[in-house]
């Protein structure tokens with residue numbers, strides 16, 4: 001970091017996959033990092049034991065819980081300067097088989113979660129005249145994917161949300177950007193049926209899944225002190241799978 005001030009970063013879905021890699025990358029760079037999670041306590045505890053990064057449990061889909069959770073993190077670490085909206089879920093099914101519940105659950109976590117979390121930190125960032133928000137979208141929000149009308153809609157929604165909020169933060173030193181990762185070596189991808197995954201990898205020109213750290217390095221780029229002129233952008237990190 002080029003500042004003497006230690007910035008505080010909160011990463012949602014921060015104890016596994018891209019979120020965990022992001023926490024570890026930012027901690028290595030000297031940021032003070034908090035991880036949010038919603039799943040298993042034991043996995044989060046193992047993450048904290050391994051990395052020394054503290055974690056807090058709440059659902060980003062719950063507006064009230066986000067307000068309370070952010071307050072708890074800020075009481076422990078100080079005002080949040082950097083928010084990485086990474087928490088996301090899949091409930092893949094073709095439209096005919098997609099239940100209203102699984103449509104709503106994906107929208108609530110992936111898209112409304114970004115709103116809930118941004119709403120908890122954005123105004124204070126504007127008052128302090130510095131902030132970084134990075135929203136994790138997906139190549140499938142740009143290109144579409146069979147069986148993911150819910151997920152693709154949520155991830156495409158994140159791109160519009162990012163651009164609109166970037167306009168609201170621009171005059172106050174708050175940048176808002178999106179990253180659209182391609183298929184990354186995480187649990188979310190590991191549950192794709194074994195007979196389908198090879199056909200997906202065959203469509204990735206680089207010829208492999210991304211490592212979570214390869215997405216995290218892009219987050220680090222966007223949250224840096226000298227990244228203040230980058231706002232409203234979407235950065236594709238997809239191995240050449242989709243070029244927008």
Ligand code: CAA
Pocket residue numbers: 090092093094097137138139140145146147148151181182183184188189192193196200
């Ligand atoms: N394109 C066109 N047709 C397809 C297809 C595709 N990609 N996949 C399946 N079909 C066809 C089948 O051939 C079959 O046709 P017939 O009925 O004529 O035989 C029909 O669609 C099957 O439809 P079903 O609704 O019965 O499909 P299913 O229930 O067997 O499986 C699915 C649907 C669960 C979505 C399965 O296709 C799947 O898991 N696909 C992978 C989805 C995927 O890529 N998810 C990404 C998760 S990771 C992630 O999201 C992270 C990120 O950001 C990248």
